[in-house]
Amino acid sequence: MRLPAFALTLIAAATLVGIPGCGEGGAEPTTGPETGARADQASGPSRPPSERPVAKVAVIGIDGATFSVIEPLIAAGRLPNIAALMERGAAMVLRSSEESDSSPVLWNTIVTGTGMATHGIIGFTRRTDTEVDGEVLSSYGIFTSQDRKVPALWNMVTSRGAFVGVLGIWNTWPAESVAGYMVTDRFAHTLWEDTSERRALAQTTNAGVTWPAELAGLVSAQVRPPEAVRREDLEQLGAFTDAEWDVIVHSGEDGDVQVGNGLRALRFGYQAQESVGGASVTLLDELEQPDLFITFLELPDRVGHHFWHAYRPDEVRGGAEQVEAGWRERWGEVLPRAYEVTDRWVGEIVSRLDPSTTILLVSDHGMQSSGSPGGRLDQLSRMAHSGKHSKDGILIAAGPAIVSGARTEATLLDVAPTVLAAMGLPGSRQFEGRILHELLDKGHLRRFPPGPAQSEAELERRAVEHTEGLDDAYMEQLRAMGYTGAAGEDVWDNRADAPDAPDPAGEPRDG
Ligand SMILES: [Zn+2]
Numbered sequence: 001m002r003l004p005a006f007a008l009t010l011i012a013a014a015t016l017v018g019i020p021g022c023g024e025g026g027a028e029p030t031t032g033p034e035t036g037a038r039a040d041q042a043s044g045p046s047r048p049p050s051e052r053p054v055a056k057v058a059v060i061g062i063d064g065a066t067f068s069v070i071e072p073l074i075a076a077g078r079l080p081n082i083a084a085l086m087e088r089g090a091a092m093v094l095r096s097s098e099e100s101d102s103s104p105v106l107w108n109t110i111v112t113g114t115g116m117a118t119h120g121i122i123g124f125t126r127r128t129d130t131e132v133d134g135e136v137l138s139s140y141g142i143f144t145s146q147d148r149k150v151p152a153l154w155n156m157v158t159s160r161g162a163f164v165g166v167l168g169i170w171n172t173w174p175a176e177s178v179a180g181y182m183v184t185d186r187f188a189h190t191l192w193e194d195t196s197e198r199r200a201l202a203q204t205t206n207a208g209v210t211w212p213a214e215l216a217g218l219v220s221a222q223v224r225p226p227e228a229v230r231r232e233d234l235e236q237l238g239a240f241t242d243a244e245w246d247v248i249v250h251s252g253e254d255g256d257v258q259v260g261n262g263l264r265a266l267r268f269g270y271q272a273q274e275s276v277g278g279a280s281v282t283l284l285d286e287l288e289q290p291d292l293f294i295t296f297l298e299l300p301d302r303v304g305h306h307f308w309h310a311y312r313p314d315e316v317r318g319g320a321e322q323v324e325a326g327w328r329e330r331w332g333e334v335l336p337r338a339y340e341v342t343d344r345w346v347g348e349i350v351s352r353l354d355p356s357t358t359i360l361l362v363s364d365h366g367m368q369s370s371g372s373p374g375g376r377l378d379q380l381s382r383m384a385h386s387g388k389h390s391k392d393g394i395l396i397a398a399g400p401a402i403v404s405g406a407r408t409e410a411t412l413l414d415v416a417p418t419v420l421a422a423m424g425l426p427g428s429r430q431f432e433g434r435i436l437h438e439l440l441d442k443g444h445l446r447r448f449p450p451g452p453a454q455s456e457a458e459l460e461r462r463a464v465e466h467t468e469g470l471d472d473a474y475m476e477q478l479r480a481m482g483y484t485g486a487a488g489e490d491v492w493d494n495r496a497d498a499p500d501a502p503d504p505a506g507e508p509r510d511g
Contacts, residue, residue, distance in 0.1 A: 064301030066366030081347035089398025106364035113416030113431035120149035140488030168276035168296030174208025222278035262306030269302030284352040304367035308387030309374035317371035358399030366390035408438035424448025
């Protein structure tokens with residue numbers, strides 16, 4: 001494989017962290033002197049060279065993916081890549097957490113194998129109280145990787161002598177020094193707000209957006225700024241009038257944070273997913289596939305929240321006649337088409353993975369009707385959330401570690417233990433879930449024996465510079481999505497058993 005000249009700096013950096021160059025076959029287990037040599041070159045946390053064979057695993061996270069949408073679309077032949085994985089592998093509900101419905105909490109549970117009391121990411125924003133002249137002032141910021149109290153899969157893979165690549169997962173900024181690479185959540189999300197100063201800040205300082213820092217040079221061309229969204233791209237989802245397109249491109253420019261703007265959510269959700277999808281494909285093309293590859297696609301969640309009533313008007317409280325005429329005709333296809341776009345990314349990623357890779361498609365929760373009829377068709381910048389999270393997420397698994405057609409009861413807590421077992425790496429004593437043994441092929445486990453669970457070393461801690469401006473941009477977008485209030489306080493209350501969804505014309509928060 002040829003590497004473009006601009007990648008040379010990166011490759012130098014990659015050699016330092018132990019990613020071999022391209023072109024090595026991945027089908028055979030890596031073991032013995034080669035693995036030792038790779039580990040010896042690694043910088044970052046010191047770790048013993050791996051003596052064991054390591055099997056490749058890839059986790060593709062799809063925020064809010066739900067079988068109630070996937071199954072009918074597969075029946076209609078519209079999600080060929082997800083269908084292919086289900087056909088050759090196993091598919092089952094992944095039960096979400098009872099303790100929260102907040103995506104940062106749930107994704108941190110997935111990657112640490114622990115509940116939020118253990119991992120410490122308890123919502124969208126963290127409150128800091130400072131006392132000034134006897135008065136307590138509260139300020140809010142986004143949880144960072146430094147707030148996570150326990151190691152995540154990437155730390156565990158590193159300490160076990162294997163290699164990892166991570167993209168887009170919530171609260172991964174600032175990037176941790178892993179054996180391999182990280183592209184944090186801020187890669188796409190710091191660019192949510194359209195000011196050139198902020199963007200320049202993100203690009204010139206790097207500011208912990210990737211590990212190693214030089215990786216930014218390889219993936220920065222994949223960033224899709226929200227204001228650069230192309231009409232022909234978004235028209236894959238639906239047809240817009242010129243006035244609607246104007247709302248998509250220009251709303252919020254005056255600094256007004258519009259809560260519940262479904263059209264604007266399309267623009268940010270689409271561009272963020274394109275950014276992370278593009279970076280995923282670039283890294284799989286340019287660098288050898290790491291032992292564990294994790295990436296994140298977010299469009300189904302954004303679209304599900306805003307367009308559920310148009311897709312399934314019959315699920316609205318009081319019946320389909322509560323939904324204003326025209327919603328289904330004009331916007332009923334937005335959600336299915338968002339899944340089609342996401343399915344294409346799944347195909348792009350899977351086609352680049354070595355055939356020896358075991359692939360897991362996981363969602364942090366499912367999606368269902370909130371009961372709300374969505375709002376007025378002539379006020380698309382002010383929509384209620386007509387979709388809300390459900391407890392039934394998805395787990396689709398395929399590849400050499402998986403028993404085809406297997407099924408079991410699985411929860412978010414079981415993902416991390418199962419990933420390490422499928423890789424043939426020791427589990428962790430911190431895990432609060434179980435290895436999903438019913439899914440794992442016994443022959444594979446004999447070839448890649450995980451060995452006994454081990455304790456984790458303390459996480460490296462460093463001072464985090466909260467770059468002013470970058471935090472602001474992220475916070476404003478969380479507010480626009482209805483996750484936080486005006487001061488940044490966490491107001492998310494989207495429990496499956498939550499009381500009635502806000503009325504489109506009523507409450508200020510449309511979460
Ligand atoms: Zn959501």
